[in-house]
Amino acid sequence: MTQQALAAPVADKTPRTARGQRTVRAILDAAAAEFGERGYHEGSIARIAQRAGVAIGSFYTWFDSKEAVFRALVADMSRQVREAVVPHILAAPDRLAGERAGLAAFLDFVRTHKALYRIIDESAFVAEDAYRAHYVSVAAGYASSLEQAFGKGVVSDGDWQVRAWAIMGMNVFLGLKFGVWDEGRPTAEIAAAAHALISDGLAPRR
Amino acid sequence: MTQQALAAPVADKTPRTARGQRTVRAILDAAAAEFGERGYHEGSIARIAQRAGVAIGSFYTWFDSKEAVFRALVADMSRQVREAVVPHILAAPDRLAGERAGLAAFLDFVRTHKALYRIIDESAFVAEDAYRAHYVSVAAGYASSLEQAFGKGVVSDGDWQVRAWAIMGMNVFLGLKFGVWDEGRPTAEIAAAAHALISDGLAPRR
DNA sequence: TACAGAGTTGAATACTGGTTCAGGTTTCAG
DNA sequence: CTGAAACCTGAACCAGTATTCAACTCTGTA
Secondary structure (H helix, E strand, O other): OOOOOOOOOOOOOOOOOHHHHHHHHHHHHHHHHHHHHHHHHHOOHHHHHHHHOOOHHHHHHHOOOHHHHHHHHHHHHHHHHHHHHHHHHHHOOOHHHHHHHHHHHHHHHHHHOHHHHHHHHHHHHHOHHHHHHHHHHHHHHHHHHHHHHHHOOOOOOOOHHHHHHHHHHHHHHHHHHHHHHOOOOOHHHHHHHHHHHHHHOOOOOO | OOOOOOOOOOOOOOOOOHHHHHHHHHHHHHHHHHHHHHHHHHOOHHHHHHHHOOOHHHHHHHOOOHHHHHHHHHHHHHHHHHHHHHHHHHHOOOHHHHHHHHHHHHHHHHHHOHHHHHHHHHHHHHOHHHHHHHHHHHHHHHHHHHHHHHHOOOOOOOOHHHHHHHHHHHHHHHHHHHHHHOOOOOHHHHHHHHHHHHHHOOOOOO
Protein backbone atom coordinates (compact mmCIF):
# COMPACT_ATOMS: atom_id res chain seq x y z
CA MET A 1 0.00 0.00 0.00
CA THR A 2 2.53 2.54 1.11
CA GLN A 3 5.13 2.10 -1.54
CA GLN A 4 7.02 5.20 -0.65
CA ALA A 5 9.68 5.96 1.84
CA LEU A 6 8.15 6.11 5.19
CA ALA A 7 7.70 9.21 7.21
CA ALA A 8 10.57 8.53 9.58
CA PRO A 9 9.77 6.85 12.90
CA VAL A 10 10.80 8.47 16.11
CA ALA A 11 13.98 9.88 17.49
CA ASP A 12 16.87 7.45 17.36
CA LYS A 13 14.62 4.70 16.12
CA THR A 14 15.75 5.15 12.56
CA PRO A 15 16.89 1.97 10.83
CA ARG A 16 20.60 1.83 10.18
CA THR A 17 20.58 -1.05 7.76
CA ALA A 18 18.71 -2.04 4.65
CA ARG A 19 17.32 -4.87 6.68
CA GLY A 20 15.88 -2.50 9.23
CA GLN A 21 14.43 -0.32 6.52
CA ARG A 22 12.63 -3.25 5.00
CA THR A 23 11.10 -4.08 8.36
CA VAL A 24 9.91 -0.54 8.96
CA ARG A 25 8.30 -0.46 5.54
CA ALA A 26 6.62 -3.80 6.13
CA ILE A 27 5.25 -2.58 9.44
CA LEU A 28 3.92 0.64 7.95
CA ASP A 29 2.19 -1.22 5.16
CA ALA A 30 0.74 -3.73 7.57
CA ALA A 31 -0.44 -0.93 9.82
CA ALA A 32 -2.12 0.82 6.91
CA ALA A 33 -3.98 -2.35 6.05
CA GLU A 34 -4.90 -3.14 9.63
CA PHE A 35 -6.07 0.36 10.59
CA GLY A 36 -7.78 0.76 7.25
CA GLU A 37 -9.82 -2.36 7.78
CA ARG A 38 -10.46 -2.33 11.51
CA GLY A 39 -9.94 1.28 12.48
CA TYR A 40 -7.53 2.52 15.09
CA HIS A 41 -9.07 1.12 18.23
CA GLU A 42 -10.04 -2.25 16.84
CA GLY A 43 -6.72 -2.59 15.15
CA SER A 44 -4.12 -4.48 17.16
CA ILE A 45 -0.36 -4.34 17.33
CA ALA A 46 -0.18 -8.11 17.45
CA ARG A 47 -2.05 -8.34 14.17
CA ILE A 48 0.04 -5.63 12.59
CA ALA A 49 3.18 -7.54 13.53
CA GLN A 50 1.70 -10.70 12.16
CA ARG A 51 0.71 -9.09 8.88
CA ALA A 52 4.19 -7.67 8.58
CA GLY A 53 5.69 -11.04 9.35
CA VAL A 54 7.70 -9.84 12.33
CA ALA A 55 7.55 -10.34 16.07
CA ILE A 56 5.81 -7.92 18.36
CA GLY A 57 9.13 -6.94 19.84
CA SER A 58 10.34 -5.82 16.45
CA PHE A 59 7.44 -3.48 16.22
CA TYR A 60 8.62 -1.77 19.36
CA THR A 61 12.11 -1.60 18.01
CA TRP A 62 10.86 0.85 15.41
CA PHE A 63 7.86 2.54 16.92
CA ASP A 64 7.31 3.82 20.43
CA SER A 65 3.64 3.03 20.57
CA LYS A 66 0.47 2.29 18.71
CA GLU A 67 -0.19 5.99 18.35
CA ALA A 68 3.25 6.53 16.91
CA VAL A 69 2.69 4.26 13.90
CA PHE A 70 -0.64 5.84 13.37
CA ARG A 71 0.87 9.28 13.24
CA ALA A 72 3.56 8.13 10.88
CA LEU A 73 0.82 6.76 8.69
CA VAL A 74 -1.16 9.98 8.67
CA ALA A 75 1.85 11.96 7.59
CA ASP A 76 2.62 9.42 4.90
CA MET A 77 -0.93 9.49 3.62
CA SER A 78 -1.25 13.20 3.69
CA ARG A 79 1.70 13.28 1.33
CA GLN A 80 0.32 10.60 -0.93
CA VAL A 81 -2.99 12.35 -1.41
CA ARG A 82 -1.25 15.56 -2.27
CA GLU A 83 1.05 13.85 -4.71
CA ALA A 84 -1.87 12.19 -6.44
CA VAL A 85 -3.91 15.34 -6.79
CA VAL A 86 -1.69 18.38 -7.12
CA PRO A 87 -0.16 17.49 -10.51
CA HIS A 88 -3.61 17.32 -12.06
CA ILE A 89 -4.45 20.74 -10.75
CA LEU A 90 -1.23 22.21 -12.06
CA ALA A 91 -1.59 20.61 -15.47
CA ALA A 92 -4.94 22.26 -16.09
CA PRO A 93 -5.18 25.43 -18.19
CA ASP A 94 -6.54 27.52 -15.34
CA ARG A 95 -7.44 27.25 -11.66
CA LEU A 96 -11.11 26.54 -12.21
CA ALA A 97 -10.41 23.77 -14.69
CA GLY A 98 -7.79 22.57 -12.24
CA GLU A 99 -10.39 22.31 -9.53
CA ARG A 100 -12.34 19.96 -11.71
CA ALA A 101 -9.38 17.82 -12.67
CA GLY A 102 -8.20 17.80 -9.08
CA LEU A 103 -11.52 16.56 -7.78
CA ALA A 104 -11.70 13.82 -10.36
CA ALA A 105 -8.19 12.73 -9.42
CA PHE A 106 -9.09 12.88 -5.76
CA LEU A 107 -12.15 10.70 -6.26
CA ASP A 108 -10.10 8.20 -8.20
CA PHE A 109 -7.52 8.18 -5.47
CA VAL A 110 -10.13 7.62 -2.81
CA ARG A 111 -11.70 4.74 -4.69
CA THR A 112 -8.39 2.98 -4.91
CA HIS A 113 -7.17 3.92 -1.43
CA LYS A 114 -10.14 3.71 0.86
CA ALA A 115 -8.01 2.66 3.77
CA LEU A 116 -5.90 5.76 3.55
CA TYR A 117 -8.93 7.97 3.38
CA ARG A 118 -10.35 6.39 6.47
CA ILE A 119 -7.10 6.75 8.34
CA ILE A 120 -6.88 10.46 7.73
CA ASP A 121 -10.46 10.90 8.86
CA GLU A 122 -9.95 8.91 11.99
CA SER A 123 -6.88 10.90 12.88
CA ALA A 124 -9.30 13.63 13.93
CA PHE A 125 -9.89 11.58 17.05
CA VAL A 126 -6.61 9.82 17.54
CA ALA A 127 -4.18 12.58 16.67
CA GLU A 128 -6.12 15.80 16.48
CA ASP A 129 -3.06 17.91 15.91
CA ALA A 130 -2.00 15.82 12.92
CA TYR A 131 -5.47 16.05 11.47
CA ARG A 132 -5.58 19.78 11.93
CA ALA A 133 -2.15 20.16 10.46
CA HIS A 134 -3.22 18.22 7.41
CA TYR A 135 -6.29 20.29 6.67
CA VAL A 136 -4.84 23.61 7.69
CA SER A 137 -2.02 23.10 5.26
CA VAL A 138 -4.30 21.94 2.46
CA ALA A 139 -6.58 24.92 3.09
CA ALA A 140 -3.67 27.31 3.01
CA GLY A 141 -2.62 25.91 -0.32
CA TYR A 142 -6.12 26.31 -1.64
CA ALA A 143 -6.49 29.86 -0.42
CA SER A 144 -3.27 31.07 -1.93
CA SER A 145 -3.88 29.29 -5.18
CA LEU A 146 -7.33 30.84 -5.44
CA GLU A 147 -6.02 34.26 -4.66
CA GLN A 148 -3.44 33.86 -7.35
CA ALA A 149 -6.14 32.88 -9.81
CA PHE A 150 -7.92 36.08 -8.87
CA GLY A 151 -4.81 37.98 -9.87
CA LYS A 152 -5.11 36.40 -13.29
CA GLY A 153 -8.75 37.34 -13.55
CA VAL A 154 -9.91 33.74 -13.53
CA VAL A 155 -11.97 33.95 -10.36
CA SER A 156 -13.90 36.73 -8.71
CA ASP A 157 -12.82 38.50 -5.53
CA GLY A 158 -14.00 37.10 -2.22
CA ASP A 159 -13.21 35.62 1.15
CA TRP A 160 -10.30 33.27 0.51
CA GLN A 161 -10.35 31.62 3.90
CA VAL A 162 -14.00 30.74 3.77
CA ARG A 163 -13.83 29.70 0.16
CA ALA A 164 -10.88 27.43 0.75
CA TRP A 165 -12.51 25.62 3.66
CA ALA A 166 -15.82 25.43 1.85
CA ILE A 167 -14.34 23.85 -1.25
CA MET A 168 -12.24 21.50 0.81
CA GLY A 169 -15.29 20.34 2.73
CA MET A 170 -17.15 19.87 -0.48
CA ASN A 171 -14.42 17.68 -1.87
CA VAL A 172 -14.09 15.63 1.27
CA PHE A 173 -17.79 14.89 1.40
CA LEU A 174 -17.99 14.12 -2.28
CA GLY A 175 -15.06 11.79 -1.68
CA LEU A 176 -16.92 10.09 1.10
CA LYS A 177 -20.17 9.76 -0.79
CA PHE A 178 -19.00 9.06 -4.33
CA GLY A 179 -15.58 7.65 -3.57
CA VAL A 180 -16.02 5.43 -0.55
CA TRP A 181 -19.72 4.71 -0.28
CA ASP A 182 -21.04 4.78 -3.79
CA GLU A 183 -18.99 3.95 -6.85
CA GLY A 184 -22.00 3.86 -9.11
CA ARG A 185 -21.21 7.01 -11.02
CA PRO A 186 -18.13 7.94 -13.03
CA THR A 187 -15.82 10.28 -11.16
CA ALA A 188 -15.62 12.67 -14.10
CA GLU A 189 -19.36 13.17 -13.95
CA ILE A 190 -19.26 14.06 -10.27
CA ALA A 191 -16.34 16.37 -10.83
CA ALA A 192 -18.16 18.10 -13.65
CA ALA A 193 -21.26 18.70 -11.56
CA ALA A 194 -19.21 19.98 -8.66
CA HIS A 195 -17.24 22.17 -11.01
CA ALA A 196 -20.43 23.71 -12.33
CA LEU A 197 -21.55 24.47 -8.80
CA ILE A 198 -18.28 26.04 -7.73
CA SER A 199 -17.92 27.94 -10.91
CA ASP A 200 -21.40 29.38 -11.43
CA GLY A 201 -23.24 28.80 -8.18
CA LEU A 202 -26.88 27.95 -7.74
CA ALA A 203 -28.45 31.24 -8.71
CA PRO A 204 -30.26 31.11 -12.06
CA ARG A 205 -28.52 32.90 -14.89
CA ARG A 206 -29.63 36.48 -15.09
CA MET B 1 -26.90 19.53 27.57
CA THR B 2 -29.53 17.27 26.12
CA GLN B 3 -32.64 18.95 27.43
CA GLN B 4 -35.01 17.00 25.27
CA ALA B 5 -36.66 13.68 25.54
CA LEU B 6 -34.17 11.03 24.89
CA ALA B 7 -34.13 8.83 21.88
CA ALA B 8 -35.61 5.78 23.56
CA PRO B 9 -33.19 3.18 24.89
CA VAL B 10 -33.51 -0.37 23.77
CA ALA B 11 -36.27 -2.89 23.60
CA ASP B 12 -38.03 -3.35 26.90
CA LYS B 13 -35.59 -1.05 28.62
CA THR B 14 -37.95 1.88 28.54
CA PRO B 15 -38.51 3.58 31.87
CA ARG B 16 -41.96 3.05 33.34
CA THR B 17 -41.82 5.74 35.93
CA ALA B 18 -40.90 9.39 36.14
CA ARG B 19 -38.06 8.30 38.34
CA GLY B 20 -36.70 6.03 35.65
CA GLN B 21 -37.09 8.74 33.06
CA ARG B 22 -35.06 11.13 35.12
CA THR B 23 -32.29 8.59 35.40
CA VAL B 24 -32.20 7.90 31.68
CA ARG B 25 -32.03 11.61 30.98
CA ALA B 26 -29.22 12.06 33.50
CA ILE B 27 -27.27 9.23 31.91
CA LEU B 28 -27.70 10.58 28.40
CA ASP B 29 -26.55 14.02 29.47
CA ALA B 30 -23.61 12.58 31.33
CA ALA B 31 -22.70 10.46 28.33
CA ALA B 32 -22.83 13.48 26.03
CA ALA B 33 -20.45 15.31 28.32
CA GLU B 34 -18.12 12.35 28.78
CA PHE B 35 -17.92 11.37 25.12
CA GLY B 36 -17.74 14.99 24.10
CA GLU B 37 -14.71 15.55 26.28
CA ARG B 38 -12.85 12.26 26.06
CA GLY B 39 -14.21 10.69 22.90
CA TYR B 40 -15.81 7.29 22.65
CA HIS B 41 -12.89 5.04 23.43
CA GLU B 42 -11.40 7.11 26.22
CA GLY B 43 -14.80 7.68 27.72
CA SER B 44 -15.71 5.22 30.46
CA ILE B 45 -19.02 3.87 31.66
CA ALA B 46 -17.90 4.22 35.25
CA ARG B 47 -17.31 7.92 34.73
CA ILE B 48 -20.60 8.37 32.93
CA ALA B 49 -22.39 6.76 35.85
CA GLN B 50 -20.50 8.97 38.25
CA ARG B 51 -21.32 12.13 36.33
CA ALA B 52 -24.95 11.09 36.24
CA GLY B 53 -24.88 10.38 39.95
CA VAL B 54 -26.00 6.78 39.61
CA ALA B 55 -24.40 3.38 40.10
CA ILE B 56 -22.89 1.44 37.23
CA GLY B 57 -25.62 -1.12 37.56
CA SER B 58 -28.24 1.51 36.87
CA PHE B 59 -26.55 2.33 33.65
CA TYR B 60 -27.05 -1.24 32.51
CA THR B 61 -30.64 -1.14 33.59
CA TRP B 62 -31.26 1.37 30.83
CA PHE B 63 -28.67 0.68 28.19
CA ASP B 64 -27.38 -2.60 26.87
CA SER B 65 -23.85 -1.46 26.27
CA LYS B 66 -21.48 1.40 25.78
CA GLU B 67 -22.23 1.40 22.09
CA ALA B 68 -25.95 1.56 22.82
CA VAL B 69 -25.74 4.87 24.68
CA PHE B 70 -23.54 6.23 22.00
CA ARG B 71 -26.06 5.35 19.35
CA ALA B 72 -28.88 6.85 21.37
CA LEU B 73 -26.79 9.98 21.63
CA VAL B 74 -26.17 10.20 17.90
CA ALA B 75 -29.86 9.94 17.18
CA ASP B 76 -30.61 12.53 19.81
CA MET B 77 -28.03 14.89 18.42
CA SER B 78 -29.02 14.42 14.86
CA ARG B 79 -32.47 15.58 15.89
CA GLN B 80 -31.16 18.53 17.88
CA VAL B 81 -29.09 19.86 15.03
CA ARG B 82 -32.00 19.60 12.69
CA GLU B 83 -34.32 21.34 15.14
CA ALA B 84 -31.86 24.15 15.60
CA VAL B 85 -31.30 24.73 11.91
CA VAL B 86 -34.39 23.86 9.90
CA PRO B 87 -36.66 26.60 11.28
CA HIS B 88 -34.18 29.23 10.15
CA ILE B 89 -34.16 27.82 6.68
CA LEU B 90 -37.92 27.74 6.48
CA ALA B 91 -38.33 31.24 7.84
CA ALA B 92 -36.23 32.73 5.05
CA PRO B 93 -37.89 34.31 2.01
CA ASP B 94 -36.38 31.83 -0.42
CA ARG B 95 -34.15 28.76 -0.49
CA LEU B 96 -30.92 30.61 -1.18
CA ALA B 97 -31.49 33.07 1.64
CA GLY B 98 -32.45 30.09 3.72
CA GLU B 99 -29.12 28.48 3.01
CA ARG B 100 -27.41 31.49 4.48
CA ALA B 101 -29.61 31.68 7.57
CA GLY B 102 -29.29 27.95 8.04
CA LEU B 103 -25.51 28.06 7.95
CA ALA B 104 -25.37 30.90 10.44
CA ALA B 105 -27.69 28.98 12.75
CA PHE B 106 -25.60 25.87 12.30
CA LEU B 107 -22.40 27.69 13.18
CA ASP B 108 -24.03 29.14 16.27
CA PHE B 109 -25.24 25.72 17.24
CA VAL B 110 -21.82 24.21 16.82
CA ARG B 111 -20.16 26.90 18.91
CA THR B 112 -22.49 26.20 21.78
CA HIS B 113 -22.61 22.42 21.35
CA LYS B 114 -19.11 21.32 20.50
CA ALA B 115 -19.57 18.02 22.25
CA LEU B 116 -22.49 17.08 20.05
CA TYR B 117 -20.63 17.96 16.94
CA ARG B 118 -17.75 15.77 17.92
CA ILE B 119 -20.03 12.90 18.78
CA ILE B 120 -21.68 12.87 15.39
CA ASP B 121 -18.31 12.96 13.70
CA GLU B 122 -16.94 10.16 15.76
CA SER B 123 -19.95 8.03 15.02
CA ALA B 124 -18.40 7.50 11.61
CA PHE B 125 -16.04 5.09 13.32
CA VAL B 126 -18.12 3.76 16.17
CA ALA B 127 -21.47 3.35 14.48
CA GLU B 128 -20.96 3.75 10.76
CA ASP B 129 -24.55 2.95 9.93
CA ALA B 130 -25.85 5.66 12.26
CA TYR B 131 -23.43 8.15 10.75
CA ARG B 132 -24.46 7.24 7.27
CA ALA B 133 -28.10 7.38 8.18
CA HIS B 134 -27.63 10.86 9.56
CA TYR B 135 -25.96 12.31 6.50
CA VAL B 136 -27.97 10.40 3.97
CA SER B 137 -31.14 11.77 5.48
CA VAL B 138 -29.80 15.30 5.69
CA ALA B 139 -28.62 15.08 2.10
CA ALA B 140 -31.99 13.82 0.95
CA GLY B 141 -33.66 16.77 2.62
CA TYR B 142 -31.24 19.12 0.94
CA ALA B 143 -31.69 17.61 -2.47
CA SER B 144 -35.46 17.73 -2.42
CA SER B 145 -35.52 21.23 -1.01
CA LEU B 146 -33.16 22.41 -3.73
CA GLU B 147 -35.18 20.74 -6.42
CA GLN B 148 -38.28 22.42 -5.09
CA ALA B 149 -36.52 25.76 -5.21
CA PHE B 150 -35.72 25.03 -8.82
CA GLY B 151 -39.43 24.63 -9.43
CA LYS B 152 -39.92 28.13 -8.12
CA GLY B 153 -37.20 29.49 -10.34
CA VAL B 154 -34.92 30.39 -7.44
CA VAL B 155 -32.05 28.13 -8.38
CA SER B 156 -30.74 26.83 -11.66
CA ASP B 157 -31.09 23.29 -12.87
CA GLY B 158 -28.36 20.82 -11.99
CA ASP B 159 -27.27 17.63 -10.31
CA TRP B 160 -29.22 17.55 -7.04
CA GLN B 161 -27.37 14.67 -5.54
CA VAL B 162 -23.95 16.15 -6.06
CA ARG B 163 -25.09 19.60 -5.06
CA ALA B 164 -26.63 18.35 -1.84
CA TRP B 165 -23.52 16.47 -0.75
CA ALA B 166 -21.27 19.30 -1.80
CA ILE B 167 -23.17 21.89 0.19
CA MET B 168 -23.42 19.62 3.15
CA GLY B 169 -19.67 19.02 3.13
CA MET B 170 -19.09 22.72 2.86
CA ASN B 171 -21.22 23.37 5.89
CA VAL B 172 -19.63 20.64 7.93
CA PHE B 173 -16.13 21.89 7.25
CA LEU B 174 -17.06 25.49 7.87
CA GLY B 175 -18.57 24.28 11.11
CA LEU B 176 -15.34 22.54 12.03
CA LYS B 177 -13.13 25.45 11.12
CA PHE B 178 -15.21 28.44 12.20
CA GLY B 179 -17.40 26.78 14.78
CA VAL B 180 -15.14 24.41 16.67
CA TRP B 181 -11.59 25.53 15.97
CA ASP B 182 -11.78 29.23 15.42
CA GLU B 183 -14.40 31.47 16.94
CA GLY B 184 -12.62 34.63 15.92
CA ARG B 185 -15.08 35.70 13.26
CA PRO B 186 -18.79 36.39 13.52
CA THR B 187 -20.89 33.55 12.22
CA ALA B 188 -22.97 35.86 10.07
CA GLU B 189 -19.86 36.93 8.21
CA ILE B 190 -18.89 33.35 7.43
CA ALA B 191 -22.41 32.55 6.36
CA ALA B 192 -22.48 35.56 4.06
CA ALA B 193 -19.23 34.59 2.37
CA ALA B 194 -20.37 31.01 1.94
CA HIS B 195 -23.69 32.19 0.62
CA ALA B 196 -21.96 34.29 -1.98
CA LEU B 197 -19.95 31.28 -3.09
CA ILE B 198 -22.91 28.96 -3.33
CA SER B 199 -25.03 31.52 -5.00
CA ASP B 200 -22.72 32.98 -7.60
CA GLY B 201 -19.74 30.67 -7.73
CA LEU B 202 -16.15 31.64 -8.28
CA ALA B 203 -16.29 32.62 -11.92
CA PRO B 204 -15.91 36.36 -12.49
CA ARG B 205 -19.10 38.13 -13.52
CA ARG B 206 -19.47 38.18 -17.23
C1' DT C 1 -49.80 -1.12 56.45
C1' DA C 2 -48.16 -4.50 53.17
C1' DC C 3 -46.74 -6.22 48.95
C1' DA C 4 -44.98 -6.18 44.16
C1' DG C 5 -42.91 -4.32 40.66
C1' DA C 6 -39.64 -0.74 39.36
C1' DG C 7 -35.22 0.97 40.25
C1' DT C 8 -30.75 0.96 42.48
C1' DT C 9 -26.34 -0.66 44.10
C1' DG C 10 -21.13 -1.56 43.47
C1' DA C 11 -17.90 -5.29 44.33
C1' DA C 12 -16.38 -9.07 41.61
C1' DT C 13 -15.66 -11.06 37.12
C1' DA C 14 -13.58 -11.58 32.74
C1' DC C 15 -11.01 -10.29 29.22
C1' DT C 16 -8.58 -7.66 26.03
C1' DG C 17 -4.47 -6.00 24.19
C1' DG C 18 -0.53 -2.59 24.72
C1' DT C 19 4.07 -2.79 26.37
C1' DT C 20 8.34 -4.85 28.44
C1' DC C 21 12.40 -7.61 28.61
C1' DA C 22 15.93 -11.05 28.79
C1' DG C 23 17.87 -13.33 25.79
C1' DG C 24 18.80 -15.15 20.64
C1' DT C 25 20.28 -14.37 15.63
C1' DT C 26 22.19 -11.71 11.65
C1' DT C 27 25.14 -8.66 9.54
C1' DC C 28 29.35 -6.63 8.24
C1' DA C 29 33.58 -3.84 9.02
C1' DG C 30 38.26 -4.78 10.03
C1' DC D 1 37.30 -15.03 10.93
C1' DT D 2 35.42 -12.52 14.60
C1' DG D 3 33.19 -9.56 17.69
C1' DA D 4 30.16 -5.94 18.37
C1' DA D 5 26.36 -3.47 16.81
C1' DA D 6 21.97 -3.95 14.83
C1' DC D 7 17.96 -6.62 14.77
C1' DC D 8 14.70 -10.03 16.06
C1' DT D 9 11.82 -12.96 19.19
C1' DG D 10 7.39 -13.90 21.79
C1' DA D 11 5.94 -15.31 26.35
C1' DA D 12 4.69 -12.85 30.37
C1' DC D 13 3.10 -8.84 32.63
C1' DC D 14 -0.27 -5.56 33.79
C1' DA D 15 -3.51 -1.91 33.70
C1' DG D 16 -7.78 -0.55 32.46
C1' DT D 17 -12.68 -1.24 32.07
C1' DA D 18 -17.02 -3.23 30.06
C1' DT D 19 -20.32 -6.14 31.96
C1' DT D 20 -22.73 -9.25 35.40
C1' DC D 21 -25.39 -10.30 39.38
C1' DA D 22 -27.48 -11.16 43.76
C1' DA D 23 -29.17 -8.38 47.23
C1' DC D 24 -31.29 -3.98 48.62
C1' DT D 25 -34.47 0.27 48.59
C1' DC D 26 -38.42 3.06 46.73
C1' DT D 27 -42.93 4.05 45.36
C1' DG D 28 -47.53 3.71 44.87
C1' DT D 29 -51.63 0.99 45.03
C1' DA D 30 -55.10 -1.77 47.58
